[in-house]
Amino acid sequence: MPVVALGYLGVRSDRLEDWSGFASRLLGMQIADQGGKQCSFRMDDRKQRLVVSDEPGETLAFLGFEVSAPADLDALAARLEAAAFVVNRGSRSLADRRFVNDLIVVHDPAGNRVELFHGAHVADTPFVPGRQISGFKTGALGMGHAVLQVPSVDLLLPFYRDVLGFGVSDYGFTPYPLYFFHLNSRHHSFAMVGTGRTGFHHFMVEFGSLDDVGQGYDLAGLEPDRIAYTLGRHTNDYMTSFYAHTPSGFFVENGWGGREIDPATWEPHETFDGPSFWGHERLYMEPEPRARLREMRLEAARRGVQAPPLVDCPWLWRALDKSGV
Numbered sequence: 001m002p003v004v005a006l007g008y009l010g011v012r013s014d015r016l017e018d019w020s021g022f023a024s025r026l027l028g029m030q031i032a033d034q035g036g037k038q039c040s041f042r043m044d045d046r047k048q049r050l051v052v053s054d055e056p057g058e059t060l061a062f063l064g065f066e067v068s069a070p071a072d073l074d075a076l077a078a079r080l081e082a083a084a085f086v087v088n089r090g091s092r093s094l095a096d097r098r099f100v101n102d103l104i105v106v107h108d109p110a111g112n113r114v115e116l117f118h119g120a121h122v123a124d125t126p127f128v129p130g131r132q133i134s135g136f137k138t139g140a141l142g143m144g145h146a147v148l149q150v151p152s153v154d155l156l157l158p159f160y161r162d163v164l165g166f167g168v169s170d171y172g173f174t175p176y177p178l179y180f181f182h183l184n185s186r187h188h189s190f191a192m193v194g195t196g197r198t199g200f201h202h203f204m205v206e207f208g209s210l211d212d213v214g215q216g217y218d219l220a221g222l223e224p225d226r227i228a229y230t231l232g233r234h235t236n237d238y239m240t241s242f243y244a245h246t247p248s249g250f251f252v253e254n255g256w257g258g259r260e261i262d263p264a265t266w267e268p269h270e271t272f273d274g275p276s277f278w279g280h281e282r283l284y285m286e287p288e289p290r291a292r293l294r295e296m297r298l299e300a301a302r303r304g305v306q307a308p309p310l311v312d313c314p315w316l317w318r319a320l321d322k323s324g325v
Contacts, residue, residue, distance in 0.1 A: 001165045001263070002072035003065045005142025006189045007120055008098070009203060010051040010061035011248060018247035019052045024130030026219055026226075026244060027205060027252065028212070031130065032123075043136045043205065047099040047121045049143045058248040060200035062113040063146055063190075065164075065183070070102060070118050076164065077104050083163045090115065108159050110150055110198050116164075131219075134208035137258070141186040144255075147201040153177045153194040166190060168268035169261065170236050175274070175292055180236060185260040187237035202243060202251035210240060210256045217254070220244050229253075232279020235300070236271055238307045245284070273300045277307065 013019055016039050023029045029041035029050065037054035053061060067073060077087045090103035101119025108114055129135065138144075150156050157179065160166045166181035169188050177194030180187070193201055207213050213231075220226040220242065228251050229243035241255035274296030282290050 001167060001183060002067050002069075002076055003116065003164055003166065003183050004068045005066045005140065005183055006063065006144065006146055007066035007100075007117060007142060008046075008049050008051065008064035009143065009146055010053060010064075011200075011246075012055040012057040012059055012061045013052050013248045014054050014056065015058075015247040016052060016054055022244075022247055023050060023052075026131075026216060027254070028129040028131045028133040028136075028207075028216070029205075030128050042123065042127055043143065044127050044138045045122050046138075047123045049138075051098075059250070060112060060146075060148075062115050064098065064100075064103075064115045064117055066120065066142065067116055067118050073102060073104050073116060073118055076116055079163055080106050083159075085159075085163070090117075109155050110148070112148060112198075114164075131215075133212040133215075137206040137208060141184055141206075141260075142189055144204040144206055144253075145186065145189045145191065146203045147191040147193060149195045149197045149199045149201045150192045151194075151196055151198055153179050153192055156192055160190065160192075167263055167266065169266065170269050170271050172271040172274075174272070175289070175296070178275075182261060182263055182266070185263065187259040187261055200250045202253050204239070204241070204253035204255055206239070206255045206258050208256075213241065213254050213256045216244075217242050220254075228282070228284050230279050230281040230283065232276045232281070233307065234275060234280070235273045235277055235305070235307075236275075241280075243280075273305050277301070277305065 020039055023041045024031050029043055032040045032042045032048050039052050040048040041050040043049040080087045085106050088105045090105055099121040100117040103115050103117035106114050169180040169182045171179045180191045183189040226244055228245045231242045233240045237259045239255040239258040241253045243251040243253050246252055276297055
């Protein structure tokens with residue numbers, strides 16, 4: 001796959017001060033720039049991972065996907081144009097604002113702006129988190145994952161899977177159509193939910209320790225209506241997480257312990273157990289859909305559906321080995 005990671009993303013919002021507090025004090029990101037009509041944030045040695053621009057809309061502005069070599073941009077541009085998508089080469093000014101060497105810009109069939117880039121710039125100062133955390137799980141896995149609400153998964157599936165070459169991890173159709181895609185060994189870096197609407201559902205950041213998540217959960221609980229999903233664990237990527245309302249209304253998933261796969265041998269498959277083993281009570285939902293998702297969790301529990309024991313989770317042992325534990 002020429003696309004290797006979710007590198008960065010941008011959000012439109014006129015609530016820059018709210019975003020500054022949310023991203024630094026709750027998520028633990030470092031404020032990289034807070035001048036003028038934009039604020040940007042670091043998660044690691046990259047100069048920026050999240051950009052919030054003072055624009056109307058309170059939604060996703062762009063998704064930045066990284067390619068492994070400069071020639072991949074030309075190859076992807078040719079594939080996109082052959083599939084009748086309009087491709088624009090990013091200007092030098094845009095590349096400088098994104099802190100990358102080069103990029104191309106295209107819009108998916110639902111109108112979402114997708115930026116494909118190469119050569120992300122590295123900061124010359126160490127990452128300093130906005131709160132005391134062990135750090136974020138990024139590197140070759142990228143920033144995390146992003147999830148779109150889409151009018152129809154069938155409308156966007158050919159664009160992401162067939163043209164851009166995203167690998168399907170798994171998919172489901174109950175209680176709504178869901179497709180998850182991998183770009184590297186992270187179980188999914190991108191997903192789409194067939195809600196019938198167009199918009200941003202959430203992005204996920206993965207912390208280095210479960211305590212980072214738990215302490216963030218305590219902080220989020222101090223703010224009225226900040227928690228959108230209670231603490232829980234997903235069925236497909238085994239992520240333990242909670243979801244927080246952002247200042248723009250969509251969510252951020254705060255996670256730990258996500259599953260890693262081998263893209264070379266992974267087989268896409270349909271899932272039937274619902275989104276979560278336990279928890280993830282959707283506090284924002286109306287009673288009927290909230291109860292339906294709760295019943296799916298309870299049914300999975302009645303059937304004894306659980307994640308593999310830790311001893312059978314090599315991706316977690318690899319993480320522990322690298323940390324020296």
